Amino acid sequence: MNLYLTKSEIKNPKSKINITGSKSETNRLLLLQALYSNLVLENASNSDDSEVMLEVLKNFQLPTSNSQLFDIHHAGTAMRFLTAYFAIQEGKEVVLTGSSRMKERPIQILVTALKALGATISYEEKEGFPPIKIIGKNLNQFKVTLPANISSQYISALLLIAPKLEQGLEVTLEGEITSIPYIKMTLALLNEIGVQTAFESNVIKVDKLKTLNSNVITVESDWSSASYWYSIVALSEIGTEIKLSSFKENSLQGDAVLVEIYKHFGVATTFENSSILLTKIENSNLPVTIELDLKNAPDIAQTIAVTCFGSGLACHLTGLHTLKIKETDRLEALKTELTKLGAIISVTNDSLTLQPAEKINENVSIVTYQDHRMAMAFAPLALKVPIVIENAEVVSKSYPTFWEDLKCVGFLFD
Template sequence: MNLQLKSSIVNPQSSISITGSKSETNRLLLLQALYPNLVLENISNSDDSEVMAIALQNSQLATHNTQLIDVHHAGTAMRFLTAYFATQENREVVLTGSVRMKERPIQILVEALQQLGAEITYEENKGFPPIKIKGKKLTQSKVSLPANVSSQYISALLLIAPKLENGIELTLKGEITSVPYIKMTLALLNEIGVETSFVGNIISVKPLSLIPYPLSLTVESDWSSASYYYSIAALSEIGTEITLSSYKQNSLQGDSTLAEIYKTFGVETIFENNSIRLRKKDNRQPTTDNFELNNSPDIAQTIAVTCFGLGIGCHLTGLHTLKIKETDRLEALKVELTKLGANVLVTNDSLTLEPSSSITENVTIKTYQDHRMAMAFAPLALKVPVIIEEAEVVSKSYPAFWEDLKSIGFTISEL
């Protein structure tokens, strides 16, 4: 499905309700499988979370046969389920996914689990899915892995840790990246009663056998999804306001740094009544902004497109994990922004965009089966008509995205 987007102006006072954070939801779904007394509210309605929930529900069905579980494009589910099934005694599963998923590395996590005693083998190419996991009791408690890898590898280990008889002592070697996502995992563990510590490069998680009574947790709405409305506000007229719910000021999500970053683009964030109100206060003069995004790489696409739409240059760093996402996001950004008339340079961990004064109209944006490519480029419709290819890919994290854009004033037609 290809969509053409146009918009001359956003409704001056718009309001959108966004479902729970995909990152929080997937962590809590795994913890709920380990601790059935956990009750979850406001969970994400994303494809990724649905895949995770179905895989975990199916895992409760006793079987003596090898079970095939297909996570499609869901990278978080692949990492978290690898750790989960490694702990499920007398269960045997094969975890697989899309063609792209089979190109995304899993070896670092597999080797870390093997340090704990897990039995995991590769079905096709070494280091990549599909993988066969024979669940067993993991008796080791000390494990180490490089600190600059995807935080999902680290979180996968931390999430299963309280169910191991001696917990886990995890040593991270080198400079740690994506710290907010690690802290999110630890904070969620703390909320269900698990004792943790994070000192220097060592993370410890103590065992917790059970949660003795029903415990209800409400998932905060997704800050990554909010990023597209920050971009819309930045590209809108002064005075435009967009209210998003449900958010809290002391968020566990690293992408909540949006509130600070988008001040640079004239967008004020007002926290009130479990919501955030985004208000466009002033316009920026073209210049170049530098942002270090080690802790929030998922908003890099949004920021790059915002800068291009404003005619501003930017230099974004800390992006090395973007090369192994749904697509090579750095290369994809370069190709699509260039089609629109931008001058972009990328390296293994950075993107540099030069200031520009014009945007080519009706360019077809290729999404590369990446939900964030579709949503990050959508706000440009405030400047020129754009066409989003395979627009249905947004369901991976935000199924209602196109309907929500229509509700605030975008004209969207199927081609």
């Protein structure tokens, strides 16, 4: 489905949008819920990724044969987390596969780490990539070393199963750590259910859980999804206000840095009870160039780059090396699509540099590359020019009601 967005404006300056629970938190908690069945989740994400993970875990727990095949489609988080989960399910044999793109996304670092702990995992097709066969067993080792600059999902996958290991787990990270907030999120959620953890220097320790101390956990709404609303407010008229719920001032999510980052674009954030109020204010001190290191929040890079382009600002974004192995190569995708819109942009393996644009080309058709964040990051440009979003349904991966929510505030579709 291609969606044509005509040039729009915010019609309701006092809009309120309810955003579903964080996909990152939900997927971690779904795995913990599978390990500890009396754990209850509230405000869980309704994203495709979370629905896929929930469905797999439910089907796995049904009485069936000891050998099962699960297709997780495009759900990268599910692939990483379920690999670790199935590795400790004694006596069960599982094959995990996914979409053609998933078969191109590396899994070897996690598989090697699990094997070092005693897991039995093999590759069904290409070495280092899904699909993989996992024979669950009791893991008898408790120490493992990983490169520190890898996707935090590999590390979190190991940490999430650690409370079930007889001796817990000690993870040593070598080098500079990427995406620390996501690791800290995982540890905080473990702490919330009663797991003792420590994170000192480059060593993470997780103890075996003896007693579950919290049976009900409310998932905070997704800051990554909030990023598109920050972009919308940034590209709107002064005085525009949009309220989003439900968010915490002391969030576990790394993307909560949006509060500080979008001050550069004249967006003020006010915390009100469990909501945030975004307000476009007059900002006479806009920087000539936005310079940000996003190694701790790479998922908002696309949103920020498009906001800069729509605002006529230059930017230099670094710390983006993990974007190469997402649903698509997000750096190359950004370069291709922004260039069509009239941008002067260059990318490296871990950075993006954008020059101020004199104008934005109208009626450009944005290819989304089966990537939900490409669709949602570019949509706010409809506040400036008509734009086409190809395969718009891809947003269901993380934010199924995105287009309906845009209509509620005044976006126009043909």
